[in-house]
Amino acid sequence: MNKKAIINQCMKENNLDAFLIYSPENRYWFSRFHSSMGYLLVTKNKTYLFLDSRYITMAREKTDLQNIDVLEGFGPNIWHRISDILKAEKISKIGFEADWLKYQEVLNFKKQLKIEDLMPVDTSKWRMVKDDWEIKQIQKACAITNQVYEDVLGWIKPGITEKALARFVSDAFLKHGADKLSFDTIVASGINGSKPHAVPTDKKIVEGELVTLDMGCFYNGYASDQTRTFLMGNEFNNPQLSTIYNIVYEAQSLGISMVKAGQNAGDIHRAVWKYIDEQGYGQYFDHGLGHGLGIEIHEEPYESSLSQTILQPGMTITVEPGIYIPGVGGVRIEDDLIVTENGYEMLTTSPRKLIKVN
Template sequence: MQTRVNKVVAALRDKAVDGLIVVQPENRFYLSGFTGDAGALLITSGQSFIITDFRFIEQAREQSPHLEIVKIETTLADALVDLAGRLKLPVLGFEGDYITYQFYATLQNKLDKPGAMSLRSVEGVVELFRRVKEPDELAAIQKAMSLLDEGFQHICGYIKPGVSERAVALELETFMRLRGAEKTAFPFIVASGYRAALPHGEASAKSISPGEVITLDFGVMVEHYNSDMTRTVSLGVPTVQMREIYSIVLEAQLAGLAAVRAGVPASAVDKAAREIITAHGYGEYFGHGTGHGVGLAVHEGPSLSARDDTVLQAGMVVTVEPGIYLPGRGGVRIEDSVLVEQNGCRLLTGSPKDRLIEL
């Protein structure tokens, strides 16, 4: 943990910032190991602190021995301003892309005195380091990913005509929770028939009927790290059109996977997958990015989209998930999470996808 703090301190020095307030939960955990749901960090070049209230003092001592503990006596803002004042920090950074305007205004009001320190928005500093995973992080992610493969195999034997999407989601979650998942990474997407045209079609009360395709997009958290996978299956024999778009999406996904390697811009992966779908005449039906980073947050940087030229680095974990969505008819998405390596990528999910599985 201290090594991570040291990296942030060096980055702040480059930005001419004397201290950084960290309240974003994933960033706070990444730098402290603290799992309480209240408090903040103050990272400085001299010493770093965890500020929390009475409920979490002992927990903070246990989980964050590399940080000095500061107890909140009144409010978090008061504790931060008092501590920063005692440390004589001229420029105090904050997570401008996370904190509320109300909290910023409260801090600013308390600091608005002659000769007082100034606030400066500093975005993405901790997130930048989070992108490349350390070995213990990768081990946790792999555990979470492996549960998805087990869950997919189980749920394929559960889906029957008349079963509701919500029943499928509940069964899938229960199965993986009993095998070690701490919680779901997001509300599961179980979208059947015409609802498969909804890229984020959370499970509904709709019953699944024979001949319908079903998009299953699900993920769980293990040891604070997330997983994410999508498979599309069919309950019985699918339509000719669904078979066709499945083969196109699979071709696009394989092209995207082949493009993933260290040194490649994230946008190049999106381009490789998107060109396949466009060439087959379905470009207008693929309206989202090809993927995203996965870690302490299920959606984090980089974004595998045309607008993100972040150069991929070995140790990043990203998804590759192209799709085709035909309004009123259905859709297909195939998603795997992969570890970026020097000369390619390694699949972290291994559920079958070489054909449209008929249940």
């Protein structure tokens, strides 16, 4: 289903005459044009993209603008212009993104548009299934991520700090053609590995420690997200770390093997958690198994104990179990996949088995 059809279906289900899109993420998804500010108005007849003076020239020069019938610059009179369109097309009921607009903004919309029937609508599932172009951008972002991990393994050595590794990762992504990082790089060495979203510190990485590296990038506005945990040196300074690495590896393998169209995302999470719990570590795996990724690093579908989402071909998801033991350390392994009719396609291809960096 193309993007206009997705919004038309949403309008039909909610008995709407039009939809006013405000979030930069949904505007980019629909039009393929980045802007921090703008309004996208979708009616039953046309689509209108309104941009201010910072963006309008770039948009007019863009050769691959998608799904836009009318492109206009705007200034202080934007609300008069939108009101004129609503009157001309006899629009009385408008939808807006429930998870984006603040209450005060909704009141302002009502006042400026002189319309009372504004309906908040959950739009979080609009972007779940990617089209071919979107998948290609995510594939490229993941390919860059694979290259960066190779660079890391060739560069890292004992004595380097977590912050220095994070800086190296940032530079490497730009060198390989990424737009920017998709999130702040997570580096967690030694006992810091017990913190799932650890912030890099001045701590030096030493032999015998596990190092968890969670990183990703944007390419043409679409994200990658990969986590690897590797051993600095040849021998573990705590044999329990070897045990939990093997458990997480097998747990992730189980989760990946269950990915296919028609599968309940929540069932995958529950099966993986059960496996980890049977090994005696269930209390140390306390986050969802994974999430969708695309224009945002975390988006639908989510794989958690509460999820009832049925996987569909074209969904891009992560599978990322972890075990985190305070005072000991932790392990997380994360990959990006595309759901297919009969299973999945791996996007992140860096080695999943334990690597010992000498």
